[in-house]
Amino acid sequence: MKHNKHDRPIAAATDAARRSACPGLLRVVAARDGGLCRIRLPGGVLASTEAHAVAEAARAHASGVIELTNRANVQLRGVRAGHERALGEALLRAGLGPDTPAPASGDDESASTHAEIADDLRNLMLSPLAGSDPGALFDTTTLTAPILHLLQHEARFAALSPKFALLADGGERLAALDHPHDIWLAAATHGERLMFMFGLAGGPGDAALGAIEPQDVPTLLRALLHAFLDLAEAGQRRMRDVRASHGSEAVLLQAQRYLNFTPTRDEAVRQWRRTPVDTAARLGTHALRADGSGYVGAQPALGRLDAATLDALASLAQSHGAATLRITPWQGVLLPGVASHQLAPTLTQLSALGLITECAAPLARLIACAGSEGCAKSRADTKADALRLAARLRQNAPAEAHLSGCERSCAAAHRAAWTLLAVAPDCYDLYARDEAAAGFGRLVAPHLTIDAAADVLSPRPRSIPNA
Numbered sequence: 020m021k022h023n024k025h026d027r028p029i030a031a032a033t034d035a036a037r038r039s040a041c042p043g044l045l046r047v048v049a050a051r052d053g054g055l056c057r058i059r060l061p062g063g064v065l066a067s068t069e070a071h072a073v074a075e076a077a078r079a080h081a082s083g084v085i086e087l088t089n090r091a092n093v094q095l096r097g098v099r100a101g102h103e104r105a106l107g108e109a110l111l112r113a114g115l116g117p118d119t120p121a122p123a124s125g126d127d128e129s130a131s132t133h134a135e136i137a138d139d140l141r142n143l144m145l146s147p148l149a150g151s152d153p154g155a156l157f158d159t160t161t162l163t164a165p166i167l168h169l170l171q172h173e174a175r176f177a178a179l180s181p182k183f184a185l186l187a188d189g190g191e192r193l194a195a196l197d198h199p200h201d202i203w204l205a206a207a208t209h210g211e212r213l214m215f216m217f218g219l220a221g222g223p224g225d226a227a228l229g230a231i232e233p234q235d236v237p238t239l240l241r242a243l244l245h246a247f248l249d250l251a252e253a254g255q256r257r258m259r260d261v262r263a264s265h266g267s268e269a270v271l272l273q274a275q276r277y278l279n280f281t282p283t284r285d286e287a288v289r290q291w292r293r294t295p296v297d298t299a300a301r302l303g304t305h306a307l308r309a310d311g312s313g314y315v316g317a318q319p320a321l322g323r324l325d326a327a328t329l330d331a332l333a334s335l336a337q338s339h340g341a342a343t344l345r346i347t348p349w350q351g352v353l354l355p356g357v358a359s360h361q362l363a364p365t366l367t368q369l370s371a372l373g374l375i376t377e378c379a380a381p382l383a384r385l386i387a388c389a390g391s392e393g394c395a396k397s398r399a400d401t402k403a404d405a406l407r408l409a410a411r412l413r414q415n416a417p418a419e420a421h422l423s424g425c426e427r428s429c430a431a432a433h434r435a436a437w438t439l440l441a442v443a444p445d446c447y448d449l450y451a452r453d454e455a456a457a458g459f460g461r462l463v464a465p466h467l468t469i470d471a472a473a474d475v476l477s478p479r480p481r482s483i484p485n486a
């Protein structure tokens with residue numbers, strides 16, 4: 020294999036940075052509450068049979084606590100020491116691992132290295148309605164296999180960070196537009212044609228860099244990945260780093276060396292804006308088709324559920340839906356393919372399982388990282404504090420708030436309207452989203468208790484003095 024000065028061979032991906040970067044199916048990372056195992060779900064798709072397997076693995080090898088992540092993945096907490104290998108094997112048997120290319124040599128270490136890297140190269144996000152929204156412009160589920168094949172079968176891409184993330188948006192009525200991705204694509208009408216807009220280090224809420232024909236998606240992605248690796252300097256692991264150093268135009272110019280076509284960059288591309296979405300549609304019942312069939316959405320409090328609940332969800336999807344769960348970037352779940360007469364009963368059952376099914380509930384708008392129970396870096400018990408905060412917030416309080424145990428912001432890929440950054444136990448700095456300010460936004464109130472934060476986020480109506 021030939022390497023230029025920027026090209027790192029596959030062995031480079033086994034370095035300490037990769038191992039400590041983030042958990043994977045075959046790389047259980049130590050946390051305060053035990054091992055952490057992340058199961059990447061390209062497109063957020065989890066078949067009922069796979070969900071049962073995850074629940075069983077969580078019981079047999081971990082604490083039983085299952086988390087839905089903001090990248091529409093699933094992770095198991097509290098993996099027991101000595102169970103890592105058995106857990107990985109159980110998940111691979113269930114079909115939840117990568118479609119690994121054959122290692123160059125037949126030894127065990129090489130095989131496990133390849134499998135670990137292939138598992139990392141599966142960060143593809145789709146709308147949770149991909150393939151089931153008849154109003155979408157393009158069925159992006161058809162892109163999953165070619166994109167994963169591209170990522171996993173070109174040796175040079177093993178040098179990509181395990182966090183390097185791609186988005187393919189089909190124009191569905193539900194999508195997370197504010198989550199940043201290293202490379203994003205979005206189906207759009209361009210005159211009479213269907214095209215894919217694309218951009219770097221952002222999402223379809225941003226202006227597009229160019230547009231291509233749908234059949235050119237894998238070729239463009241390949242070119243942009245090579246351009247990223249060509250331009251990345253030491254320590255630059257994400258597209259935002261390269262864009263900050265070189266600018267988007269330089270990345271596209273470099274990518275052009277790998278293309279035999281030129282992306283469209285006309286006025287229509289410059290003017291394009293993604294149709295806004297109402298993220299409230301992630302919860303409740305929604306008809307999609309003329310026969311009234313559709314989907315039901317819900318979310319577990321703070322993205323966590325236990326194995327029994329996941330089993331129940333999987334069974335419900337089997338009996339009432341398309342035998343598939345779609346994990347959402349709002350740490351929730353959709354059941355697609357539900358017949359019209361089953362929509363309301365399915366919602367009732369989800370509610371009976373303890374899931375949140377309506378946006379008015381304060382917990383529908385709160386997210387929190389693992390906190391001090393699960394993470395040594397946390398300065399407060401964010402999960403418990405979020406529950407206390409929810410109990411103090413009024414129904415329909417407008418605030419979407421994120422409780423973060425430290426500056427790393429594991430629970431939020433985007434910038435929340437409000438962020439409570441832990442300073443000490445039951446002590447938080449409150450930030451308001453502000454495009455003019457870096458990080459979490461503008462500091463509006465330092466050192467608040469949870470009770471004080473509730474008063475700011477959800478002020479009680481003033482009492483009307485007696486006349």
Ligand code: SF4
Nearest residue numbers: 388394397424425429
């Ligand atoms: S945000 Fe900080 S405290 Fe919270 S889980 Fe991540 S690293 Fe730990």
